[in-house]
Amino acid sequence: MRRLLALVAALLALRPALATDPYAFFDWDVSYVTAAPLGVKQQVIGINGKFPGPVVNITTNWNVVVNVLNDLDEPLLITWNGIQHRKNCWQDGVLGTNCPIPSGWNWTYEFQVKDQIGSFFYFPSTGLQRAAGGFGGIVVNNRDVIAVPFGRPDGDITILIGDWYNKNHTDLRKMLDKGKDLGMPDGVLINGKGPYRYNDSLVPAGIEYETFNVHPGRTYRIRVHNVGTSTSLNFRIQGHNMLLVETEGSYTTQQNYTNLDVHVGQSYSFLVTTDQNASSDYYIVASARQVNESLWRRVTGVAVLRYSNSGGPASGPLPDPPQDRDDRTFSMNQARSVRWNLSAGAARPNPQGSFRYSAINVTQAYLLRSTAPVSIGGRRRATLNGLSYAPPETPLRLADAYGVEGVYTLDFPERPPPGAAPRIARSIINGTYRGFMELIFQNNDTRMQSYHMDGYAFFVVGMDYGEWTEDSRGTYNKGDGVARSTIQVYPGAWAAVLVSLDNVGIWNVRSENLDSWYLGQEVYVRVVNPEDTGNKTEMAIPGNALYCGQLHKYQKEQTPHHKMGVSAAAPRSSFAARRLVSAALLLAGSFVLAP
Numbered sequence: 153m154r155r156l157l158a159l160v161a162a163l164l165a166l167r168p169a170l171a172t173d174p175y176a177f178f179d180w181d182v183s184y185v186t187a188a189p190l191g192v193k194q195q196v197i198g199i200n201g202k203f204p205g206p207v208v209n210i211t212t213n214w215n216v217v218v219n220v221l222n223d224l225d226e227p228l229l230i231t232w233n234g235i236q237h238r239k240n241c242w243q244d245g246v247l248g249t250n251c252p253i254p255s256g257w258n259w260t261y262e263f264q265v266k267d268q269i270g271s272f273f274y275f276p277s278t279g280l281q282r283a284a285g286g287f288g289g290i291v292v293n294n295r296d297v298i299a300v301p302f303g304r305p306d307g308d309i310t311i312l313i314g315d316w317y318n319k320n321h322t323d324l325r326k327m328l329d330k331g332k333d334l335g336m337p338d339g340v341l342i343n344g345k346g347p348y349r350y351n352d353s354l355v356p357a358g359i360e361y362e363t364f365n366v367h368p369g370r371t372y373r374i375r376v377h378n379v380g381t382s383t384s385l386n387f388r389i390q391g392h393n394m395l396l397v398e399t400e401g402s403y404t405t406q407q408n409y410t411n412l413d414v415h416v417g418q419s420y421s422f423l424v425t426t427d428q429n430a431s432s433d434y435y436i437v438a439s440a441r442q443v444n445e446s447l448w449r450r451v452t453g454v455a456v457l458r459y460s461n462s463g464g465p466a467s468g469p470l471p472d473p474p475q476d477r478d479d480r481t482f483s484m485n486q487a488r489s490v491r492w493n494l495s496a497g498a499a500r501p502n503p504q505g506s507f508r509y510s511a512i513n514v515t516q517a518y519l520l521r522s523t524a525p526v527s528i529g530g531r532r533r534a535t536l537n538g539l540s541y542a543p544p545e546t547p548l549r550l551a552d553a554y555g556v557e558g559v560y561t562l563d564f565p566e567r568p569p570p571g572a573a574p575r576i577a578r579s580i581i582n583g584t585y586r587g588f589m590e591l592i593f594q595n596n597d598t599r600m601q602s603y604h605m606d607g608y609a610f611f612v613v614g615m616d617y618g619e620w621t622e623d624s625r626g627t628y629n630k631g632d633g634v635a636r637s638t639i640q641v642y643p644g645a646w647a648a649v650l651v652s653l654d655n656v657g658i659w660n661v662r663s664e665n666l667d668s669w670y671l672g673q674e675v676y677v678r679v680v681n682p683e684d685t686g687n688k689t690e691m692a693i694p695g696n697a698l699y700c701g702q703l704h705k706y707q708k709e710q711t712p713h714h715k716m717g718v719s720a721a722a723p724r725s726s727f728a729a730r731r732l733v734s735a736a737l738l739l740a741g742s743f744v745l746a747p
């Protein structure tokens with residue numbers, strides 16, 4: 153018995169995560185399912201047959217094990233928007249760190265949500281797949297010993313909003329490959345469903361819509377995520393105040409909003425009190441923003457908030473969006489009003505708000521300029537500082553682990569190089585471990601953008617219209633800039649964030665707009681601890697790592713588990729290896745450099 157215990161203890165000691173923290177196991181079969189959210193039948197990406205996928209409901213420090221079975225007909229990676237993967241970029245699920253899971257294979261993610269709380273979401277990260285679904289909410293609850301800056305809500309509701317096309321992701325990909333714009337979306341989905349028929353001429357009959365059932369006199373925590381392709385959405389609930397309490401893992405100063413702009417890739421949670429008279433149901437609206445709203449009327453999602461004592465269905469016009477057509481500061485001021493509650497704790501016993509970022513000297517500063525798409529070698533591409541990223545066939549982190557050279561360069565320019573012609577590149581940012589980095593996003597495009605960084609939360613310290621200059625630093629918020637992972641950047645404007653590079657790994661910085669991302673608007677930040685030789689500041693490569701590109705020879709065969717009828721042509725190992733090699737090709741918008 154004692155020997156057995158010792159063996160178990162030894163085995164547990166080998167696990168990368170703390171054995172004392174609980175495990176949560178998930179088995180996901182990712183496959184196409186047929187749906188017609190806007191009345192047009194199409195194949196969407198479901199998880200265990202559900203669209204959207206299930207909410208991952210976990211608690212700080214839990215170990216999460218997700219066995220993902222790829223039942224699609226193309227490679228797959230799931231990424232976890234906002235989950236920091238401390239010391240463990242191996243689980244990040246983007247092409248810079250992971251080989252895509254071939255069609256018919258399964259792969260198991262295993263990571264710990266160390267020192268995190270809050271609202272996040274997951275989605276398939278490659279080849280525009282998010283435009284077809286595969287997304288779902290992540291709730292990271294606080295541990296019981298940690299105080300939360302508000303009373304326990306009576307319910308917890310996840311709301312996924314996003315623009316939607318009746319064309320599927322493979323058709324959308326073809327459009328981008330041909331140099332076309334995706335154009336105006338066909339609508340907005342709320343939890344995978346089309347709009348309530350608030351207007352007979354605008355919404356056809358027979359569309360299934362989402363209903364949220366609530367009781368009067370209660371308070372609900374509502375977590376809103378924009379999982380769409382590229383449209384900023386104004387979110388509002390008719391007749392109800394929304395008390396903002398958290399965004400992407402930080403408690404905010406609590407303020408009431410009647411509506412809030414939620415940009416692509418962003419997550420917010422609100423407390424909503426059901427304090428209205430319930431003479432009828434109430435509309436929940438997500439409508440297009442930062443576009444010509446009168447032209448984009450169909451890009452409106454409508455769901456229903458139904459009290460248990462409701463007097464009848466909602467009717468009449470939708471609650472108004474902000475009337476700010478001639479005031480481009482309204483939305484930006486709203487964004488600036490999102491502040492960190494410095495006295496609220498978060499995931500750790502000592503308040504995270506005691507982290508005084510303004511006392512730290514910046515050691516590296518990068519200004520990343522985006523422009524409207526440009527033509528490179530006859531193809532339409534999107535850039536940052538004139539560079540359009542094309543993912544190498546060998547993931548960057550994997551190449552490092554095996555000493556494969558020439559996969560990427562560490563020379564990403566700190567400023568847009570004047571006069572340089574835009575080009576395809578695999579140039580990434582050389583981050584200094586324990587350095588303090590300033591990232592300034594300058595949007596020289598005419599459309600709204602949002603940028604996300606994996607592995608970290610950054611402090612949002614400033615944003616304004618015009619060109620960023622050194623003097624702009626004087627306007628930074630030096631006290632309560634909120635720590636989050638996705639920041640909006642208005643057209644013709646900049647946004648500045650500060651990030652403490654304490655998480656070793658290679659981390660994706662990307663446009664959350666799927667089309668810009670697909671066309672190359674991303675970069676990676678490589679953070680290496682030169683002194684770590686013993687897996688202390690970064691976990692070892694996981695035993696189940698997939699190998700592709702120049703390392704595909706290390707890949708072991710996996711018997712495919714196809715349910716899709718593709719099984720007749722089950723890939724043999726060499727074929728499978730070739731599939732792995734070609735996966736990056738498919739995902740890079742057909743633009744891959746040798747080797």
Ligand SMILES: *[C@@H]1O[C@H](CO)[C@@H](O)[C@H](O)[C@H]1NC(C)=O
Nearest residue numbers: 184194195319320321322323
């Ligand atoms: C997408 O739609 C096209 C038709 O427009 C069809 O040929 C293709 O098979 C569809 N792809 C998926 C994955 O459903």
Ligand SMILES: *[C@@H]1O[C@H](CO)[C@@H](O)[C@H](O)[C@H]1NC(C)=O
Nearest residue numbers: 207208209210211291293308
């Ligand atoms: C999520 O987990 C928390 C804590 O374990 C639990 O209280 C809550 O009921 C769960 N929510 C759902 C929707 O399962």
Ligand SMILES: *[C@@H]1O[C@H](CO)[C@@H](O)[C@H](O)[C@H]1NC(C)=O
Nearest residue numbers: 219220221258259260696713
């Ligand atoms: C998936 O992978 C694990 C091992 O990593 C294996 O035990 C399991 O049977 C596989 N198959 C399915 C269908 O999940």
Ligand SMILES: *[C@@H]1O[C@H](CO)[C@@H](O)[C@H](O)[C@H]1NC(C)=O
Nearest residue numbers: 300301404405406493495496
């Ligand atoms: C900030 O958090 C503290 C501690 O939980 C709470 O008492 C206070 O009301 C919060 N302040 C605001 C403005 O939200």
Ligand SMILES: *[C@@H]1O[C@H](CO)[C@@H](O)[C@H](O)[C@H]1NC(C)=O
Nearest residue numbers: 350351352353354449468469
């Ligand atoms: C429905 O929308 C149309 C087109 O925008 C508008 O003309 C009409 O007044 C709306 N109907 C109602 C009942 O609001």
Ligand SMILES: *[C@@H]1O[C@H](CO)[C@@H](O)[C@H](O)[C@H]1NC(C)=O
Nearest residue numbers: 392393395406407408425427
């Ligand atoms: C927010 O609005 C509610 C009414 O909906 C009110 O009771 C509450 O005091 C307001 N809170 C703040 C911080 O303004």
Ligand SMILES: *[C@@H]1O[C@H](CO)[C@@H](O)[C@H](O)[C@H]1NC(C)=O
Nearest residue numbers: 390391428429430431432463
């Ligand atoms: C309920 O509230 C709405 C709007 O706040 C108001 O128009 C309506 O007259 C009220 N109904 C009753 C029965 O009080």
Ligand SMILES: *[C@@H]1O[C@H](CO)[C@@H](O)[C@H](O)[C@H]1NC(C)=O
Nearest residue numbers: 443444445446447448477478
């Ligand atoms: C929005 O589109 C309408 C209809 O095409 C047009 O009349 C209007 O001028 C446009 N507004 C702006 C601000 O471009």
Ligand SMILES: *[C@@H]1O[C@H](CO)[C@@H](O)[C@H](O)[C@H]1NC(C)=O
Nearest residue numbers: 509510511512513514515588
């Ligand atoms: C930051 O830089 C200033 C000026 O170079 C220096 O005086 C100060 O000691 C530095 N602070 C820290 C915390 O390193």
Ligand SMILES: *[C@@H]1O[C@H](CO)[C@@H](O)[C@H](O)[C@H]1NC(C)=O
Nearest residue numbers: 561562563582583584585587
């Ligand atoms: C990357 O930065 C480190 C310091 O953090 C430096 O030692 C190294 O030379 C840099 N590498 C390149 C290729 O510039």
Ligand SMILES: *[C@@H]1O[C@H](CO)[C@@H](O)[C@H](O)[C@H]1NC(C)=O
Nearest residue numbers: 595596597598619643644645
């Ligand atoms: C882009 O930059 C140019 C040159 O700095 C400037 O003239 C132009 O107004 C900018 N456009 C936008 C949309 O920011």
Ligand SMILES: *[C@@H]1O[C@H](CO)[C@@H](O)[C@H](O)[C@H]1NC(C)=O
Nearest residue numbers: 685686687688691692693694
């Ligand atoms: C790091 O972990 C790997 C895999 O568990 C192991 O092979 C290697 O020996 C470890 N390195 C050190 C220095 O402990």
